[in-house]
Amino acid sequence: GENVEQHPSTLSVQEGDSAVIKCTYSDSASNYFPWYKQELGKRPQLIIDIRSNVGEKKDQRIAVTLNKTAKHFSLHITETQPEDSAVYFCAAINSGNTPLVFGKGTRLSVIA
């Protein structure tokens, strides 16, 4: 089955700097890669996703890149702000009705 590795587990950046979180997956059939942000005690919120027919997607300060050959995808947050502090999870899936396989999460701290 699918296995998703996520790095780093913790990340601290200064406000205004960029943050990058990387994930690798094992199943070449996976074709959908969402990223979730989870604040303490709250539900994971979908912040951006990318499908296998696209190499990059951007939404304001957030971007995701996908390298299918290498089977890795990354989340990029630019101009970080304190409210970006949260745990971020990557996930991979090859069908919407099969379970998401999550990475172990990255705790991002943005220091003002």
Add this chain to the structure above:
Amino acid sequence: GAVVSQHPSRVICKSGTSVKIECRSLDFQATTMFWYRQFPKKSLMLMATSNEGSKATYEQGVEKDKFLINHASLTLSTLTVTSAHPEDSSFYICSASRREGSTDTQYFGPGTRLTVL
């Protein structure tokens, strides 16, 4: 985005009692819902996949007789923790899969924090 609700948001119960958690997709029909468990500072652990009108598929190591799942309609799935014990205390989150064009996107409920005394 799609709205998924969960009830209750918090529950405290005595050891040995059963607790039912409801997961509803409010503005779409979800043929598939998923139940996750999350321990503090950990990732989401899939417990089971719930399909409307059929038996749930449980992940290895999850006791189906302890965590009863019922998916009675396209908008409702329930998780019942039977004979709860303190080690069952956790954050339980459901997600519902919504068809968007030719693909499916999963949306999470707000979670239920269960504390077993």
